Amino acid sequence: MEQPPIDLIRPFDSDKMKAWRVDRRINNVKINEPSLDQPIQDDAPIPEKPKRVEKPQRKTKSENSGQLGMFG
């Protein structure tokens, strides 16, 4: 019976690997550029998430300046 290579499923040797912190821009899948792998300091401050900009509310008909719309 065929034996699967289950023994290959193991953690890789840490000594052969390196790690560094990167910018949170990588969280956004729409950003895809070489600079995403640039290291930042391990203890660099965490930038605040940009606040959501509120969309200006559309004026209701009664708030309009009294001009009649072209189609009433």
Next chain:
Amino acid sequence: MCGRYQRRADKQRIAEAFQLGNVDGLALEFVPDYNAAPQSMQPVIVWDKQFGTRSLYMMFWRFLPPYVTDPKKFKLDTINAKGETLLDGNTWRYAFLHYRCLVPVDSFIEWKRIDPKTKLPWMFAMKDDELFALAGVYRRWRSPDRKSEMDTFAIITTEPNELLAEKTGHDRMPVIIKRSDYQRWLEPETWNSLPSI
């Protein structure tokens, strides 16, 4: 979990690193991906039984088992397969036994959770900056009416090594296959031909 990686290598560099032979005539075209995310098409390496060679295919990074009828309604998270349970159940077993693949990457990303709302990304790569291979499984998914089909894959995960645990505190990492094990991983039959000890 492994939910993001980088593949800076182009087709030729992958061909050299994985001994794919001449890929000039290969109709696949892809550009480096600095933010490879699930549910995108990615190049993976499989064993081509017919020609006895390693081949490169574009596959969808989200494994779809054959029993799925509508991918949009399939809610199971299948971008990763847990290494410890590959032989349990219907979802992974057959793929692990017969359809294993290698995912070429330059680095992968894991996140360190700071608080419930904040995760910091850490990148992991080889010290020698060489391209390396994550272990994967794949299946061809066909729609019930057989009008559409797609090759899909998942990355296998295991417990973390010391480096990943120290940097992120995360409890999983992708399985990395050493160059000397590429063939054994890709070609199921080689196991049978090994001499018994």
